[in-house]
Amino acid sequence: MSLRHFPLVLALISGLAAGARETEVRYLSGTGPENAVPWEFLCTGGRNSGIWTTIPVPSCWEQQGFGTYNYGVHHRPSKDKPNPPPLADEEGHYRHTFRVPAEWRDRAVRLVFDGVMTDAEVTVNGRSAGPVHQGSFYRFHHDITALLDFEGENRLEVVVRKKSANESVNRAERLGDYWLFGGIFRPVWLEARPRAAIEWTGIDARADGTFTADIHFGAAAAVAGRVTGVLVDQYDHELSPPLSAAIPAGAAKATLSGRFENLALWTAETPNLHRMRFTYSPEGGEPHTVTERFGFRTFEVRPQDGLYLNGTKIILKGVNRHCFNPDTGRTISRAQSYADARLIKEMNLNAVRMSHYQPDKHFLEACDELGLYVLNELAGWQGAYDTPTGTRLIGQLVRRDVNHPSILFWDNGNEGGWNTEVDGEFAKWDIQQRAVLHPWAKFSGVDTDHYEVWDSHVKKSAGPMLYMPTEFLHGLYDGGIGVGFRDYWDVMKKSPTVVGGFFWVFADEGIARTDQAGRIDNAGNLAPDGIVGPRGEKEGSFYTVKEIWSPxxxxxxxxxxxxxxxxxxxxxxxxxxxxxxxxxxxxxxxxxxxxxxxxxxxxxxxxxxxxxxxxxxxxxxxxxxxxxxxxxxxxxxxxxxxxxxxTGPVAAPPPAANAAPAGAPDWLGEPTVLALRRQDRRFEPVPAATNPVFRWTRQPDGALRLDYEFTYDGPADVLGIRFPVAEARLQAKRWLGHGPYRVWQNRLEGGWLGVHAMAFNDATPGESWAYPEFKGCFRDWRWLSLLTPEGWLQVTNLSGVPFFGLGRPRDGVNGLYAMPDLGLSFLEVIPAMRNKFHSPEQLGPQSRTREVAGIHRGSLLFRLDRP
CATH class of the missing domain: 2.60.40.10 (Immunoglobulins)
Incomplete structure (x- = not known):
C-alpha cells in the first residue's frame, strides 16, 4: 500500500469515521507539579499528622511538609544491620469532590491514576471503586460508571498506604537504593467513552513497511462490528487508504495488517513518527476512535553478533535515569522530562535506562520525539514482586508503553530483583516481542553485568556473548563516569560483540528536605552519583563523555x-x-x-x-x-x-590595567619538591627527590624567572614543585589553557583551549554544585593569573610544564580520597581519580600510578601586578 496513491475509498474512510467519538478526558488533579490541584488531605503519622488540611495533587507528601523521610536501603536487613529501623507506615487520606457532565450518562466512565505510592484504596460516593491497587509506578483505573451521580457532586476518597500490605511490593520498591515517598504523585483523571470501545492497541510497524496492530476491546465489545485504521498527519489529515477488519460477536480483539511504502523510518538519529487513527464501529452502537503515535522500525538482537536497527548495527551509549526533582520528589513535569532528554542528547548519548521503574509517559514521549533508545524497567531492586503481583504489573506496564518506538528492551527488575516466573508475561502483551533483560546478569543472549573491573571488562568485551553493562563507572562525587572512561571505551569500541553500556547515573538524587529548611540531602554517599547535579548542574565528566562519545x-x-x-x-x-x-x-x-x-x-x-x-x-x-x-x-x-x-608561541599574560609590575611576592614562599604516592584513600610523601635546584633570575621588567630541576626515580601519583600558598589568599583566577573544568590523570578530555576565568569557590562535588571547581589540577596551560589581596600574580609557563594545581580539592561525605593540599603547584604527574567501587588500579592503564625516572625540569616566570 503506497502513501503516494490514494484510491477512491477515501470517501469510505470518512464515512467509517463519521460521528466517531474520541475518549474525553477531564483532569481531577493537575497535569504536573506546576498546576497541581488542592485536595483535602490528612496524614496519619509523622509531620503535620492527624489534621485535615489540603495538599496539591499530584505531589509527594513529604515535599508538602507531611510524614517521614525514608531512604530505602537504610531499612534493608544486612549482615551488619540485621534489625534495621522499620519503614514509615503513615497513610494519606485524600478527599475530593467533582461533577461529571450529564451527557456522560450513556458512556462508560473510568477513573485513572497514573501513579500512587503505594497501596491505593479508592471509593466513590462511599462505595468501593475496585480492589486495592498495589504497585507505585503503574497506571491503573476503575470503571466508576455505576457509582456516579450525574446530577450532583461526587465524592472521591483515596486511602494511600506508604508501606504496602504486600511484602513483595516492599521488597521490590520500598527497600531500593533511592529515596522513598508517599502520595498520589502522578496525575488523576476521568475518561468517558462509548460503552463499546477500544480498550488499548498494540502496534508492530517494521522497517520494510509491514504494519500489524492488535486492537483490544473491553468486555462490552461482545457485539459484531468493524475496526479501521488510517495513517494521519499531525493535523489529522488522512495519508493512506484504510486498513479494515470485521469483528465477530464476542471477539476480544481484532488485527489489522498491511504494508506501506516510502516511509521515513524511526531511529535515535532520525526520530520520524507516524500516527494511526483507529475506529471501532459496533453494529448499532456509537463508533469510538483513538489515535496512536508510533514509528516504523525493526529492532533485532542477533546473538554473538550485535543489536540491529533497520538492518544497521547500533551501539547504545546510555545512562540510567531516575524520575526525580529535588523540590517535588518523583512528581515530574512534562517540561522537566523534555529538558532531561535534551540534556542527555546534549551529552551525545543515544540511550537511557529507566532505573528502576516505569517512568512518566511524557518522558517516553520525549525519547520518541527527540531520539533516545530506551530500556523500560519493571521495578525490583535486589528484591522481586511475587508472581501474581509481577504478572499484573507487567500487563499494566506493557499496555501503557507498548507503542513507543524508543523502547528496545524490557527489564525484569534489577540486580537480582527479577522473578523468573514472570519473564514470559512481557511477550503476552507485547506484539513486537521485544527481548527481556535481567540487568546485572546474562539473559536473552546479552551479558549486562555491572561494575566490571578492568581485567574482567576486557575479557567480557572480547565476547563471544553480547556485552552491555547496564550500570558501569559509578559516578559518586567527582569519580567515575568520565573517570577511567577513555580506557573502557577504547576497548569497547573495538569489539564486535560490545553493544553498548549505561553509566550510573544521570543526576545526583539529592532531596530538598522540607523538614530541614530546604537542605539538599544526599543520604550520605548513597545519592550523589550523577553526571549532573540535582538541578542539572554539569560536572566535568559531562564534557568528558560528550567528547569521547561525540558522533x-x-x-x-x-x-x-x-x-x-x-x-x-x-x-x-x-x-x-x-x-x-x-x-x-x-x-x-x-x-x-x-x-x-x-x-x-x-x-x-x-x-x-x-x-x-x-x-x-x-x-x-x-x-x-x-x-x-x-x-x-x-x-x-x-x-x-x-x-x-x-598555533605556536604564546605571549606572557597581559598586565592588569594600571598595574605596577613587581617580582614574586614574599608570601609566595619557597618552592619545594612535591612527590606523593597514593596509599588506599590517602596521599603520602615518598622518599624525597634528590639534588633539587631552584634558580631565581630577575628580569629587566622586574619579573622573576624560576628555573628548577630535581632527580626522582620511582612511582608517583603527584610530582612537581609546590609553593605553600594559602587558599585564603586566592580570590579569582584567569588562565590560558585547557579548561574550564579540572582534570584527573584518567579524565583529561572534555575541555578546550581558551581564556578561562572564575571567582574562588570551595565546591564539594555531590554536596555543593558550584561548577567548574576552582581547586584541583588543570592542564595544557600557557599562563595563569591569580587575584590576591596584593594584586594579580601572573605566572608564565616557559617550558611546557603540563599541569598547575590549586588548593586542597574537597570530596564528599565518606569521600573517595583525602586529597593533598596542592597550594600553588606546577606538576608533571597528577593523581588519577577512583569511583565508588574501584580503585584506580582496577580501572585500566590510564588510571595507574606513573613510573618516572631521571631529571625533571621546568621554567616559570612570576610577576605581581599591583593595583
Missing part, C-alpha cells in the same frame, strides 16, 4: 605544524552522513580581558558516510597573531564537539 570525532595535533592544512575527522553516527553537520573555525589570541577573535570561517560538513574517516580541510591559513585554534562541530542544532590546538 563527530576531530583529531588535531597539540601544536599545528608548519604547512598544516586540515583536521582528521571520523563519522561515528550510525545512520547520518556528515554532510548534515557544519563546522566553525575560530583563530584566537589571548587579550587583556579574555579572548580576541582574529579570524573565523563557517564550513559545511563533507560527504562522509557513517563509520568513514576523512580530512576536513582548513578554509584559512593560520592568520598572523593567532595563538590557538578552536574548531566546533554542530549537528541537529547543537554543539556536538569542540577541538582545539595551539
Amino acid at each position: 563527530v570525532q576531530i583529531s588535531l595535533p597539540a601544536v599545528l605544524p608548519p604547512g598544516w592544512t586540515g583536521a582528521d575527522i571520523r563519522n561515528e553516527y550510525q545512520f547520518t552522513d556528515l554532510a548534515s553537520a557544519s563546522f566553525r573555525w575560530e583563530w584566537l589570541r589571548a587579550g587583556p580581558e579574555g579572548e580576541t577573535l582574529i579570524e573565523a570561517a563557517d564550513q559545511a560538513g563533507p560527504v562522509l558516510a557513517p563509520g568513514a574517516s576523512g580530512i576536513l580541510p582548513s578554509p584559512l591559513v593560520v592568520p598572523a597573531g593567532a595563538e590557538f585554534l578552536r574548531l566546533t562541530a554542530f549537528a541537529a542544532g547543537q554543539v556536538v564537539t569542540v577541538a582545539s590546538a595551539w
